[in-house]
Amino acid sequence: MTDTLDRPFAPAEIETQCYTRWEAHGLFQPEGDGTPYCIMLPPPNVTGTLHMGHAFQDTLMDILTRVHRMRGERTLWQPGTDHAGIATQMLVERQLIQEGGDRQQMGRSAFLERVWQWRHESGGHITRQMRRLGTSCDWSRERFTLDSGLSHAVTEAFVRLHDKGLIYRGKRLVNWDPVLRTAVSDLEVISEEEQGFLWHIRYPLSDGSGSLVVATTRPETLLGDVAVAVHPADPRYAALIGKTLRLPIMDREIPIIGDAYVDPEFGSGCVKITPAHDFNDYQVGQRHGLALLNVFTPDARIRDTLEVFGDNIIAGNIPAALCGLDRYAARKQILALLEAENLLERTAAHKLMVPRGDRSQAVIEPYLTDQWYVKVAPLAEPAIRAVEEGRIRFVPENWNKTYFDWMHRIEDWCISRQLWWGHQIPAWYGPDGKIFVARHEEEAHTKAARHYGMPVVLERDPDVLDTWFSSALWPFTTLGWPEKTPDLAQFYPTSVLVTGFDIIFFWVARMIMLGLCFMDDVPFHEVYVHGLVRDAEGQKMSKSKGNVLDPIDLIDGISLEDLVAKRTRGLMQPQMAAKIEKATRKEFADGIPAFGTDALRFTFAALATQGRDITFDLKRVEGNRNFCNKLWNASRFALMQIQNQAALEGERELLAPERWIIGRLQHCEAAVNSAIDQYRFADAAHALYQFFWNDYCDWYIELTKPVLRSDSPFTSAQQCGTRNTLLRVLEAGLRLLHPVMPFLSEELWQRIAPMIGKTGDSIALAAYPVADLSRIDAQADGDTEWLIAVIRAIRSVRGEMDIAPSKALPLLLQGGNASDRQRAEQYAPWLFALSRLASLEWLDDETEAPPAALQLVGELRVLVPLAGVIDVAAERARLAKERQRLEQEHAKATAKLGQESFRSRAPAEIVAKEEERLHEIDAALLQLGEQAQRLEHL
Template sequence: MTELPKTFDPAEIETRWYSHWEDRGLFAPERPGAEPWTLVNPPPNVTGSLHIGHALDNTLQDVLVRHARLKGMDARWVVGTDHAGIATQMVVERQLNEKQQKRTDFSRDEFVAKVWEWKAESGGEITQQLRRLGCSMDWANERFTMDEGFSKAVLKVFVDLYRQGLLYRDKRLVNWDPGLGTAISDLEVETHDMKGSFWHLRYPLEDGSGFIQVATTRPETMLADMAVAVHPSDARYAALVGKNVKLPITGRLIPIVTDEHADPELGSGAVKITPGHDFNDFEVGKRAGFKPGEMLNMLDAKAAIAQTSDGLIPPELIGMDRFEARKAVVARLKAEGFLIPHVDKDGGEHDAEPRTIATPYGDRSNVVIEPWLTDQWYVDAATLAKPAIEAVRSGATRIVPKSWEKTYFNWMENIQPWCVSRQLWWGHRIPAWFAEDGSIYVAESEAEAQAQAGVARYGEGWEEADEVALTQDSDVLDTWFSSALWPFATMGWPDEDVKALGRYPNDVLISGFDILFFWDARMMMQGLHFMGDVPFKTLYLHGLVRAADGQKMSKSKGNVVNPLGLIDQYGADALRFFMAAMESQGRDIKMDEQRIAGYRNFATKLWNAARFAQSNGIGASATLEPPAAELAVNRWIIAETVATVQALDLALADLRFDEAANTIYQFTWSRFCDWYLELIKPVLNEDAVHHPWMGEETRAVAGWVLDQILVMLHPFMPFITEELWSKMGPRDRDLIVSNWPRVDAVSIDPAAAADINWLIRVIGEVRAAKNELGIAPGVMLTAYSRGANQETERRVNAFYTALRKLARVQDVHHQAAPEGGALQIVVDEATFVIPLGDVIDLEAEKARLTKAIAAAEKERDSLAGRLNNPSFVEKAKPEAVEKARADHAEKAAEAERLSAALARLG
């Protein structure tokens, strides 16, 4: 046994123990013959740093993996980073810009080499930060989505999907980021409400018989209009359907078509259709018979005006920025009489109607996103989604919380083709080669592609002919495509049979709900298709960590919380415990630094309990099973420990992290520290002098219980528990690879439990009553029992020492109490009457309580009135309503507590 310092210092302990665990390879799955248990970490961007969401996500994962490891499983927690195509390329380009250089100053290979140099020097900072959080990941097998083995898996999946007809090249609309010059995913688009305008336009009919009115928030797109749509049931336009309008500025003739997209109740009921620049219009255009290859594109990659294929855009507009072109188009429409002025409520005329418009921005470039018609690679997601839908319906994968299933099904059943190509230099380059005749050859290597091209052009004897000139596609794959392979490509696939090795499927995946579609669902699709089985048996979706006032954290709001700062201040254990204790099956978590401080106090309390144990000769337990015990207090704490282990196992099996954390917290703080250690003090001191066996038994039981606490608490607070484990006595192994408590066969003594629970209630009631009445805790009182049965009289006699030491009740007489004011405490059938005439002024105390009750009730009722007022609840700020509810609950509880104190005085 090594004496513990007086002060608990998290920083020193955390650094020392993490290095110890990692240096000795204790995170590695190396238990031959043990049941495999696998979890993969959602790979953070290689450019990233630990944020509060990572702290939540990784804490929950570490709780599960440490629990599985302690249960004797061959626990594997795969760690790695994502190459983060756009983010990483931007980082390196910014570094070049600082040197007055740009990407295009280099060849593609030279630039990619610079990215690899950056990764070697600066990439992966977050992996060091995950260590600070205490994540017990298998660092010896760290993966990267661009490493050689993973890249091999990516190429195989792309080629196989292409050959199976599930991956193809197509011309469709994408979210185009003009700032980055690439297509981006929906996840990378942020929508902001912006002040904008709504212009009303006249489109003249070809025959000169009149106009049809349309409206738009983007008048420049009229340069690529291909139709005007009206609703099939709109009688106003029935005679015009099939006729043409002659577009202003371009003079293009476009048809009037019917489509249910047009809403007769909205505006004029007629809608301009620009299929090359609007997602809804694209679908309308297809229904009207336009093939994507025929749709007009009026923008280049930088969102400047480009000539359409019909050559009808005036030359003076070509090359103009889209927003400058907007001004020019509006001015020309106005000059030529095609702009309908907006009349405001005061009769004033304006070019446009002011509107608030939901505008899409690139989350990294902060540039307005354009729907852009371009050739990209797509995966047939609808086909791949069908088995993934069935897997959840059948229960092969369960989603927790179950409420997310509806969202999952809705998205998967309406899934669109998945655009997997990006116009970047950093990433997995698409394994497709183009010949001069337009043929495409998809293969895992250029040599394979050359073989395909040779056979296609020259037949089987192509080897003797000249090679075909091939050019590899310059695009790279979307990072979501590669990360969708994470559950099996990290395990050695395709070179190893990862299912046979027990590495697939994963047992659980923990993920934020915000990437359910972008990552989780795509892993389901790819895993089922290539492995024939679900990638994970359980998908747990957690909520967001929000600021204390409930707002979403953002740099612009200045309310972002740095988890590393919290670790510096309170220790990783306290932050981890907060995350677990607050995680309630998918609900958002509000930051509460006071609670983190409270969990730091919890760690300190455990530390002091261990110091108390050491000072009383209590050390490491010699057995996994509880020691034999005769004393009721020891048999009680053994029963409480068994119940805690069982409750904790059940909570973790159900992924109820808050319940699990609260279970071990309450047992440690209340049952063990506050009650058991207090109850055994007399046994360790006075009683042990006369009955040495009592002290020996109690030390053995206390040591065993403390050991079980350290093991149960370890998944949540790994650092302090490992430190205490090492200091309490000699061990044959570190706590991280120790054994979970074995309690299934432990016999429980209900009578002992009933006795101690009775004793705790009596002591608790006396202490609470003293506190309510302002009586000093150390004041000795005398009690008289009324209505006590033989069992209660036996307990009073048996626990006389504890009642005297802890309740400060020096005598309990089984007879009528003297006349006069007294405190009354009811426990089961007995009423304990405690005369107070010599202790306090009863009448004054009754008056004080009566006045305090009235004040509390008045405030309670006033707050209830506000909360029952719909106007307040609906119009006040949410945080004001929440505070009113909290204050109401506090005053209601205060009134109830004071009333109970008054009632006790009789």
């Protein structure tokens, strides 16, 4: 705890040392014998850095973890990192290249030693950043998907699945990265629209009676064509089904087939079928029993000879001029050959979705290779039932449909990767290719000797497992599986999984399948699915757009120069770098100020509406930094009222404002607890904000001032009650706020809790507040709300008539009922002190009120006579001048919006802002008119 409460709130002075203290005291370890509560951290890549998606997701998980820990549950947030096979291998390979080295020359063993060295020296960056965010993981249990325990578990899982007949090796199409030369998952493929071409090629009929025109975006795969497909109901081609064509360049015969896959409206209505190089073509080929011809080498060059899989086909020879060419160089040559033979009918510009590897940026090829697969159909059935039966609940529930749609169409899972860094597949090959899957080499040799009748030389499969395979085992392997550990018995199934919708298929579904397979139980009871973080304009954050924000920059602040350098670093195209620099300088002319962690976390919570993407705006963070400052200053005020412990001791009497704020706290506690339990984080944040900003800071603190001032007319018991309430409500509110704003609440709680006799190592271990609705006092609520409404009415008159706060006002009250009169008398000390009144009089209903500004509180007329209070002539002149200015602005805005060129050319957000500005001017003019009307009778 720092000695800084006498100064403005400075997050940097408290956050790091506060977290260090938490971790040193082991506050995040599960303690006690309460109900177990467990969350698994989706393991971030060991190569990664914290981005806005991580920060958003981690904040939500930390809120849940801290709430359940404070509720006395035995709480575990299990952390760890993923070895990130492709990303890590690429990173270290690049380092080697810069040093003049080469992975192949180094050899597998030496290369892996180098990767482990990098892991130990640099692989913990993201977990250090997570600490900056305040995440309360139990770091003493941190796991790594390649640590010895998890490696053992992964091998065990592979062997057991293989022994059950659920893992097999087969030749199928995969997403292939020709730069990395490995299969990649769908999640590692980013498809975006790019400008390309549609080439229309004539395929002559074998009998010389004509030709079919085939439209393709990839003419280089023509070498592997085995058929041309038409829709069987297309009248143009129905009579041709069963005939053959001469394949250009290769000069072999291929059949014309009918298949409903073909869209008659696209192109010519004829589709070339290349089963070895297109996923849809592969399915067509399977339906029609077509052979597969592989055209490419692993690095996407044209093979010397076609690789043939299937019978009854003569592949033909690849022209020598094409052999060894890169696929795009081959494309040019093939188009030239077609043109020379007058077979290229035309070329048309065409936009298409191009799949690229997210790491290499290479265009992904569908590629036919031998890979290891998990047979998922038997695993999917119980996983579907688990959700149907409610053993797993998706929040929001609409994600059930997404889950079911995918699970009912699920295909076998390719789990092998052609890398060195990862879990090497535990399979060995005998001299004749016989496969022996085993837990270790000795077991493999034993199996082989039994099979062959003698010892033989075995060769281990060089591939590694997809990182999603080890991640799918995460909920139970991190707890000690395959051993039957106490942690496994206590914390499995886990309580909730917090994740983005984009990995429901790749991670969530697979965890459910393998959890049921190996643990005979679901891996978690609930899945909270959150949206993506987008920028203030609703755009997805990406480096190419230059709109990426680093959470640590928002916490610590960053200069404009450093921000520009960070955003443009690594951009290969100078024009793009210049564009991003210009946009950055325009948006962040003064850089980004230091907002602190709590302001950022509160912003994330406030934006977390269920199932929706969040639009992130720095203005929201700035507003929540102001919220932090307000809480800090309110706490300073509360502590300043307590000169010593004796000021809190003695007889206590609670006045109506005290009973009111206690009731408001109960409402807030009920709202926050309910919202957290239903994963309505935005509602919880809203309730906290309303309570602290409006109820406690804006009003209750104001209402205590007349009671606690030195010349107060209130008794010592009433003052003691006010002082105690001021601190006790604040202390409970800080505990309620702690899961969202951990650092600020800890710092303030350490100051305030001891004053009211509460002790403890940390607010993180203090009890989470639970509402006691019996403490809500309806009479005090009504009285206090009435008092606040009258004060607001008087202050509204001051604001509208531009009356100085120091000017004492006469106040007239008229109408209302007996309760209003009783309240006016009872709460006169607050009215005089907080409204700066010179006098207060009641007018009979029959008495005509003098010219005055009027506000209504129910049926009560609140009147502020203005004669002698304001300079009427000066006020009229001021209003007229302001009206003239606003009318000019109104005319300009109306003219601009009336221009068709502005509406058609300006971005939608600019038009919307101009419309909003016009609406604000209209509201201001209306208010000016009301003010002028009040002056008419003076």
